[in-house]
Amino acid sequence: MRALQRGQAVPIVAQRQLVIQPHARILTLLAMAGEDTSVHAAALGRFGYSPEINVVADPRRRDDQYGLLRWLLPLFEAYYAECRAAGTFPQIWVSSSGALGHLDTLADRLRFTDEDDIKRLGTLWTYAGERSPVAGQQALIAATKALCAHFATGQQEGEDEHLGSLLTWIEPPAGRDIFAAVATAEAQPMAEKTDPRFDRTALQPAIQDYNRARSAGESQAVLSFYHARIQQLLEGVIRPIYAATQRAMSVLTAARWQPNPALDALADQEAQEFERFMMARDQGYLLPYHDKPKAGAMKIVARERAELNLEAGMLRHDRAAREKGVVSGSVLRAQVVDIRQQKVRPRLFEYDFVLSSHQDGLHLRAGDELWTLDDPKMSLRVDGVERRGPFTWVTGRVLVGKNAAKRMSLGTTLDFGPEAPNWQAIGNELAQMSVRLTNVPWTHSDVTPPSAPIGKPMPADLLAAVERLA
Incomplete structure (x- = not known):
């Protein structure tokens, strides 16, 4: 309400709510409409640096899209190796939750292709994708979620998923109505898809011209001309998304945010999880598409423990979390x-x-x-x-x-x-769960246990007997 009154987002915390790695990579991917597992254009760079951009003319052509993915692979291999050598963890920033979901889906699909190098890229991305739903994870960050943990705007939560409008609320243009400024910002795509009108009027005709020239056997110079036209169109979309993600990181690295000691444990835990993941890959363990029941149960236990540890740590070191806990009664x-x-x-x-x-x-x-x-x-x-x-x-x-x-x-x-966070206790909990899963409970097996005889006679009036218990 205060943000709506002022026409500007208001901070809801004084301390930083996440770890921001100085070497974090910003990854912006665009998918072709109707092709959710495609990569039409990719922009990758570090915070404070211009991106490297690669565009394929038509991602429906497998060889062309794989060429783009092979361009990304050594960049991520080098980054992961750099983080591992330093004993820290990689961090990937995307623009929004939609972009995060697109990367997670791609990671799953790429792991099961028939090209080893493409599988490797999918495996590296899977580390970030599998960590993304875990409370307190620091590996894969959606800029919109990170900003919403620090600011409240005068619009609905779903509208906050548009990074451009969210940044407009945080830093509104002077002398302009906030809703007019937000409407202008919303005209620019900020996720993994381009605008349908842009597709219909500009991008689709350009791709058709490229495919027509390719089918007609035109020279490489002609194909390069059409490819450059497509790249120019998509760069006009992908560069603002990359720049907006950079801007979000800049807002969150400002001096106004006070340090949060709770984040130190989260960073240490993330580094350990990353090292475990990479060691398992080095030892040849494969990542399944679907977890088996036991593995799924173990992951649920780990997520529950992570959520409890995050809450306990924040209540001790984050003043806003403490006051929220007082108000909610926890x-x-x-x-x-x-x-x-x-x-x-x-x-x-x-x-x-x-x-x-x-x-x-x-x-x-x-x-x-x-x-x-x-x-x-x-x-x-x-x-x-x-x-x-x-x-x-x-x-x-x-x-x-x-x-x-x-x-x-x-x-x-x-x-x-609650008790202070204990990240090492997860080992004991997983061991207990392993013991419990040694014998499958009858609820999950094909064998129904025999009925136990009732020691007491059935009451004449069952309803009255139940009411007497109250």
Whole structure:
């Protein structure tokens, strides 16, 4: 609402929300209309540098498109090798979620062609594609998603997927109505497809002329003329997309964004994931098109753990995430009202906290284990939650940090949330899942277990029996 009032996007965080690699590559691909797995034009470059551009006249001709992909392969081979030697990870920036999906689809398709070098490019792209749905990943970044993590605009979320209109909201032209400026920006394609009117009136006739000359056996000079015409048309589309992605990165690397310590762990984790991926390729392990049930279950576990670790890390180091947690009730912000000391045996004491909070939407129940999000490090097992007028009273026993609890002053305000992120714990969880999957549960097998006899007689009135349980 504030952005709509001002006619300009407003920042929603003060700290940077993602890692931006100084060596990141910007990749812009254009697909031919109706050919979702094609690459008509490609632009590749580093942040702050002009792109290298390659265009094929007609990507429906397999040899021509493979020629473009072979041009890309050594560029990505060199970049991945550079990152691996430096012990870091590659990062690819695309303009939008649509462009991200196009790259992911291409990676899947290219891995199963009959050309080894094309398979290799698909394999390299698969690293970024497989990482893209994982919470906290830093390998494949859509510029629109990155900007939306930092700004709120006065338009709908779906409209924010157009990078040009999103950047217009962030840096609107002076003295011009914001909606008129956005409408002008939306006329320029910003994803993987060209404008249908442009296709109909300019691009399609140019491709038809090229194919007609090729079928007629015209000289190479004539074909080069028609190819140059197509390249000129597509460069007029692809260069603004590349430039807009550069501009998005420039906005996000500005000095206004404060450092975020939570990103350090994400960068380390990404580097480890990249090294594991490349080692598996070196050892000859193939990437399947569809995961087997066990592999799929393992990936689900890994994604769930990544999401929990990301949330825990952000709640500790990102102020905006912390305040959102307080509002949503996932973070308990409370004052220490009482500390009860109980002697269990000589020189051993237990400490119970009584906390008071103004929050009325807390997601708490008895048995939950909460950890302080700041120093001192303590964990609390919730024993009771009670609402008294405008306050929520929480009682709990200190499990970890008893020395800190003993020195705690009444009236101190503490923030409690999930346990600190533990990226190494994923190994234990995967091992547990592997044990569970050793024996396939009956719900996923062809064998139905025998029915167990009922020990008690069936009640005469089943409905009444169920109601009595309430």
